Amino acid sequence: MGSQPLSFLNKNNIIHLKIFIVLFLGFIPDKTNLCSNVLSATLTVPPRLNTRSSLSSLETLGLDGYFSFDNNHHAAKDFGNIYHFLPAAVLHPKSVTDISTTIRHVFEMGSASELTVAARGHAHSLQGQAQAHQGIVINMESLQGQEMRIHAGEMPYVEVSGGELWINILHETLKHGLAPKSWTDYLHLTVGGTLSNAGISGQAFWHGPQINNVYQLEVVTGKGEVVTCSDKQDADLFYAVLGGLGQFGIITQARISLGPAPKMVKWIRVLYSKFSVFSHDQEHLISTENSFDYIEGFVIINKTGLLNNWRSSFSPKDPLQANEFSSDGRTLYCLEMVKYFNPDETKTANQVRLV
Ligand SMILES: Cc1cc2nc3c(=O)[nH]c(=O)nc-3n(C[C@H](O)[C@H](O)[C@H](O)COP(=O)(O)OP(=O)(O)OC[C@H]3O[C@@H](n4cnc5c(N)ncnc54)[C@H](O)[C@@H]3O)c2cc1C
Incomplete structure (x- = not known):
């Protein structure tokens, strides 16, 4: 087992390539x-x-x-x-x-x-x-019980076992007012599991996927050696394991970059019936500086009761707007956005002009 030198690609290209490979491999029944x-x-x-x-x-x-x-x-x-x-x-x-x-x-x-x-x-x-x-x-x-070590300071990070669940990391780091910068939507996944894929959610447009927010890994190689690697030390192994689908070694520990945890968030979901309008807005928002801290778009099939169960961007009671989204089985598009803010910024957070 081992990795080929990846020097002909820069770090960002490697990450983009890996995301593509992960998505591509997800459809291969092998x-x-x-x-x-x-x-x-x-x-x-x-x-x-x-x-x-x-x-x-x-x-x-x-x-x-x-x-x-x-x-x-x-x-x-x-x-x-x-x-x-x-x-x-x-x-x-x-x-x-x-x-x-x-x-x-x-x-x-x-x-x-x-x-x-x-x-x-x-x-x-x-x-x-x-x-x-x-x-x-x-x-x-089984390795989960191992203690998490949180380092505050200028570049805060947490050291965790590869078998740790992200939900536990959230609870632990929040005690220090800190949190990982990049997430998956669902948090009952392990560090080793998502770092072997990519770990993508609404913060990736800004911070990169989870594999972009790791300072150091401890890896057991295919020969049974325990190797500490980073972008400076055994970098080939480091970049091969991140997004490596479990094929280049076993992640036993990860040093994950942290940032200040938001004290409050404003959460907005907007439904679209036209893909062109939806994608235009999403591209605009991810390319606008200081817009949102989380932006994610997804496709949904309109199901009965959808509008009643969702806190959406318009009142389902508004007959004109609701009518546009009422067709069952139709494909709709959703933009989900979050703005982080402090309690004393409540007024300004509501006033930010975004589009
Ligand atoms: C409901 C749901 C929601 C999801 N949401 C998201 C999302 O928002 N964003 C996103 O990016 N993905 C998402 N995923 C996909 C998820 O990130 C991957 O399936 C991930 O691999 C799951 O982690 P796991 O701990 O269950 O890993 P497993 O399924 O147990 O393992 C996945 C792969 O990683 C390898 N592996 C596991 N642990 C290690 C380790 N310590 N070292 C080396 N290799 C290891 C395994 O051998 C396997 O190849 C979601 C999946 C589900 C089911």
């Missing part, structure tokens, strides 16, 4: 897993003769955590519910050493062991990306 030393497709796998003897050797490793060899059906499921690959073993690590010891052991057995390895965060993948057919799934959430 999967690969982190293997001992090569990438391997695991869709067509006959019963493995070598697996049993390889597995019994795992029991001799003397870990802080443990392996489970039975009742592992939960590890053959994910949010997509399309693929169900039963692993031969699930590692519940209690330390980073558990992960490095296991991977080094699999690496030293060589490809003849036929064991593949996949990290599993919160399993919100759609296509079995966090599964390993007859291989080893590493349950990253």
Whole structure:
């Protein structure tokens, strides 16, 4: 396992390329897993003769955590519910050493062991990306209990385990008046899981996706080495792992950039019936300085009751405006925007002229 030099692309291009690859790969009904030393497709796998003897050797490793060899059906499921690959073993690590010891052991057995390895965060993948057919799934959430370390100062950051949920990071950093700058919409996802993809939401137009807001990673490589990497140290590994779909190493710790947490927010959602008007407004807002702190656009199918359940930009009781959005099953467009402000700025926040 390893990464090619990426020097012909600058950092931003790499991130854009990775976002494209993530979106593109999301539609490919195939999967690969982190293997001992090569990438391997695991869709067509006959019963493995070598697996049993390889597995019994795992029991001799003397870990802080443990392996489970039975009742592992939960590890053959994910949010997509399309693929169900039963692993031969699930590692519940209690330390980073558990992960490095296991991977080094699999690496030293060589490809003849036929064991593949996949990290599993919160399993919100759609296509079995966090599964390993007859291989080893590493349950990253077992590492969650490890203490988060928050560093305030000029460039504040938090150091967290790769198995930590973003929702827990939010609660912890808020105690210090701080918060990560870039988010996903849904927060019950792990740090390792979203940093292996991109982590995109309404702050990405300004701060970049989550993979753009990481100072340093601790990674277990395919040889079982524990490497600390950043844009200055082992940069190839750093940029390969970020958005690397779990193929270049396992993220065991991340140093994530923080900023001041907003004290108050004004949240606005606007519905559009015409795509051209919607996209024009969105482009205008993301290219206007000091407009909003969060801008996200999405497409929705109008369902019965939509207008009654939404706090939208017009009153559903206004017959003229409501009529435009009343057709069930029609495609509508929504722009969601947020402005951060302090309590003493309430008046001015309401008066900001944006379009
Ligand atoms: C309801 C829902 C809402 C979502 N919203 C957003 C959103 O707003 N923005 C967005 O960008 N995405 C969103 N996603 C997609 C989500 O970011 C990805 O599916 C992400 O991978 C999920 O994280 P997870 O912890 O569940 O990872 P998993 O599904 O467990 O793993 C995903 C991939 O990362 C690998 N992996 C997991 N942990 C590690 C680790 N520690 N080190 C290395 N590799 C690892 C796995 O092997 C697998 O390949 C959403 C998904 C769902 C289901």
